[in-house]
Amino acid sequence: MYNTLTRKKEEFIPLSPPLVKMYVCGMTVQDRPHIGHMRAYVVSDIVKRWLTYRGFRVKHIQNVTDIDDKVVEKAKTLGRDYRELAEENAAEFMRCSDIMGIERADFYPRATQHIQEIIELVSRLVQKGCAYSTDTGVYFDISRFPDYGKLSRKRIDDLIKGARVQIDETKHSPLDFALWKRAKEGEPFWESPWGRGRPGWHIECSAMSMKHLGETIDIHMGGEDLIFPHHENEIAQSEAATGKPFARFWLHNGLLRLLGGKMSKSTGEFIPALDVLQRFEPDAVRLVFLSTHYRHPMEYSEARLEEGEEALTRMWECIEMLGEKSEEEEKTKGGYLSDDIANFWKDFEDAMDDDFNTPKAIGGIYSLIKDVNLNAENMDGSTARLYRDTLASSLKILGMRMREKELGVFTPRLLDLILDVRQKLREENKYDLADKIRENLSRLGITIKDTPEGSVWKI
Numbered sequence: 518m519y520n521t522l523t524r525k526k527e528e529f530i531p532l533s534p535p536l537v538k539m540y541v542c543g544m545t546v547q548d549r550p551h552i553g554h555m556r557a558y559v560v561s562d563i564v565k566r567w568l569t570y571r572g573f574r575v576k577h578i579q580n581v582t583d584i585d586d587k588v589v590e591k592a593k594t595l596g597r598d599y600r601e602l603a604e605e606n607a608a609e610f611m612r613c614s615d616i617m618g619i620e621r622a623d624f625y626p627r628a629t630q631h632i633q634e635i636i637e638l639v640s641r642l643v644q645k646g647c648a649y650s651t652d653t654g655v656y657f658d659i660s661r662f663p664d665y666g667k668l669s670r671k672r673i674d675d676l677i678k679g680a681r682v683q684i685d686e687t688k689h690s691p692l693d694f695a696l697w698k699r700a701k702e703g704e705p706f707w708e709s710p711w712g713r714g715r716p717g718w719h720i721e722c723s724a725m726s727m728k729h730l731g732e733t734i735d736i737h738m739g740g741e742d743l744i745f746p747h748h749e750n751e752i753a754q755s756e757a758a759t760g761k762p763f764a765r766f767w768l769h770n771g772l773l774r775l776l777g778g779k780m781s782k783s784t785g786e787f788i789p790a791l792d793v794l795q796r797f798e799p800d801a802v803r804l805v806f807l808s809t810h811y812r813h814p815m816e817y818s819e820a821r822l823e824e825g826e827e828a829l830t831r832m833w834e835c836i837e838m839l840g841e842k843s844e845e846e847e848k849t850k851g852g853y854l855s856d857d858i859a860n861f862w863k864d865f866e867d868a869m870d871d872d873f874n875t876p877k878a879i880g881g882i883y884s885l886i887k888d889v890n891l892n893a894e895n896m897d898g899s900t901a902r903l904y905r906d907t908l909a910s911s912l913k914i915l916g917m918r919m920r921e922k923e924l925g926v927f928t929p930r931l932l933d934l935i936l937d938v939r940q941k942l943r944e945e946n947k948y949d950l951a952d953k954i955r956e957n958l959s960r961l962g963i964t965i966k967d968t969p970e971g972s973v974w975k976i
Contacts, residue, residue, distance in 0.1 A: 518736075519812060519872045521744060521767040522668055526872055529766065531735045537568055537575045538730040540764070542722060542739035542747070543625065545582040546606035547591035550613050551787035552802075552817065553740075553773035553780035555794075559803055560770040560811040560873075561738045562619045562916055567869050570914055578729045579622040581607050584629050585718045589704055599705055600629075611970035613790040616933065617799045618918050624729060625970075628721040632707045635716045635724040638758060639696045639709075647757040648696055650711050651687035655697040658689055662753040668767060669745035694750050696720045719750035723763070727755070737764035741771055741812075742779065771814040780817065788817065795933075800917050801825035807875040807915060828883075832912065835886045838893065839905035845898045858907050861885050865911055875915065882911055932963065936972050939965070 518529045531537045541561045544550060558579075565575050582588070583603035592599035614621070628635070639655055642648040647661040659665045659673065666672055676692055695717035700706035706713035716724075726734060732755070739748065748767065755763035773780055780787045793802065797819075805825040809815045861881055868877035889896075889904050896904070935954065942951040955965040964975045 518766055518768060520765075521769050522764075524670075527766070529735075531573065532733065532765070535573045537573045537736065538734040539565065539575055539577050539736040539738065540722070540726045540730055540734050541577065541579040541622070542737075542743055543580040543582065544607065544610050545585060545587055545718075546603045546610065547585075547587040549606055550610040550790045551780055552790045552793045553775075553787065554610070555613060555617055555619075555790045555802070556773045556806045556815065557738075557740050557770050558614060558619050559617065559806045559916070560768075563807065563811070563873055563875060564736070564738065564768065565620060566914060566916060567873060571870075576730065577620075577622040578624055578626065578726065580722060580725050581625050581627045582718065582721060583607065583627045584705065584715055585721070586698075589715075593703075608971040609791060611968075611973070612933075613794060615973045616791075616794050617803060618916050620916075626725040626729060628716060628725070631721070631725050631728060632716065634728050635720055636697075636707075636709050638720060638724045638727070638754075639711075639716075641758045642696065642754060645757065647754075649689065651685070652699070653685055653687060654695050654699050654714060654717075655711050656688055656693040657696055657750070657754050657757075659692050659694075659753060660690065662757050664756070665753050666749065668752055669749050671745060671749070694719060694746065696754065719747055720754060722747075723751050723755045723758075726751075726763075727759075732759045732763075733761050734764050736766045736768060738768045738770075741769040744769055770811045771809075773815050773817055775817050793822070797822045798826050798829060801829045803916055804829055804879070808879055810876055811873060829917075832882070832886065832908070832917075835889055836905055836908050839889065839896075839901045839908070842893065842896055842901035843898050843905055845901070857885075857888065858903060861907060861911075869914075878911070878915070882908065932974050936965070936974060940972060 519526050539561075541558070544554060561577075561579075565577055568575050581603075584599065588599050588603055592602045595602065639648065642657065643650065643655065645661075646658075648655055648657050650656075666676075673692065677690065697709060697711055697714050697720075698717060699712055699714045704715070706715055726737075737748070737751075744767075752763050775786055775788065778786060801822060802825065805821050806815070808825075861884075864881050865878050868874040868881065871877075885904070885908060889908075893901075935958070939951045939954045942948075942954075958965055958974070962976060966973050966975065
């Protein structure tokens with residue numbers, strides 16, 4: 518894995534094999550999830566899937582930031598309760614994740630559910646002399662952490678020189694960051710030793726990671742835009758509190774860009790993920806994401822998504838053809854092409870073992886499909902079955918579900934529409950009809966589960 522902390526690839530050995538403790542920075546839910554978010558979580562999904570394939574047991578925690586400045590400001594602008602806004606956007610994120618086949622984390626801790634742990638961590642830093650209280654809040658004193666900047670490779674002197682005019686004159690340094698913010702009139706708050714207020718953004722992730730994974734974890738993931746200041750500050754406050762390394766491997770994905778600029782909720786320049794997933798086959802979106810190495814930036818392109826759908830269709834058609842041929846009687850010639858299959862798996866595994874090189878792995882799949890199409894007429898049933906199973910298995914490892922074939926007339930989009938209708942029936946208290954929809958789908962092998970984040974379906 519390429520470790521941002523060391524700026525090089527390193528052999529991955531977890532602290533307590535086969536257990537891997539992985540924390541993924543989740544959504545700040547002041548707005549709808551955009552398609553750039555989904556690229557980040559497809560990346561973490563691939564990391565988790567490959568580690569599982571390699572025999573590790575991944576404990577995966579992904580937070581939900583449901584209280585911070587952005588959430589408060591957006592709720593105020595819209596004249597809405599911040600909790601209602603956060604729930605709505607969190608539910609849409611979960612829906613998009615399920616549509617894209619992103620495996621669910623073991624737990625999605627919310628900042629508002631961990632206020633006590635946050636207060637305890639801030640208190641710990643104050644007691645150690647690494648944080649101080651002012652009239653506006655509690656701040657981390659970066660001068661008490663000599664390693665500040667080790668993740669981003671930024672020098673404190675350069676940062677101070679480049680800092681804008683210091684707004685809060687009570688801070689020791691313009692780089693000191695908020696651990697706890699005193700509440701202003703009309704803002705949500707919790708009681709604390711420093712008065713009514715709310716947590717700073719950075720401390721939330723440290724507290725939730727420590728609560729559910731311990732003081733040192735194996736892998737911490739997020740977009741490259743989080744390296745500084747968010748992840749840099751996480752390291753400083755966590756390691757200052759515990760005296761231990763916070764995360765051993767830092768993995769960061771490149772950003773999905775829109776017209777050359779960063780796709781961002783704060784600027785309003787973004788494309789909602791659900792809009793894209795309702796127009797394009799979700800597995801095709803995943804395929805396009807994985808066709809670029811996770812550390813490289815990508816440009817959003819509907820033309821590429823259309824190409825992804827065409828490529829996905831060719832994959833389905835090849836597997837379907839092999840399935841039909843596997844039913845044929847075995848011939849006396851043709852036989853197994855075992856060397857080809859063995860070489861494919863070696864190249865596939867080598868690619869994925871080399872910092873999750875999905876473009877190279879997918880290139881191998883395309884080559885295998887090309888060989889199949891050239892030699893299909895000479896294949897007997899056994900050979901066709903071997904190729905079909907190989908293609909299906911490799912695509913499954915990459916999270917490609919090919920559900921259109923599995924579900925027949927029930928496409929993912931149609932099932933989402935059925936869930937929308939069922940949700941409206943539930944809101945109108947027509948539970949008998951809603952239950953009947955679930956029962957009928959169950960008879961067809963499709964399970965509907967109602968969760969706090971919304972209803973989801975599963976084959």
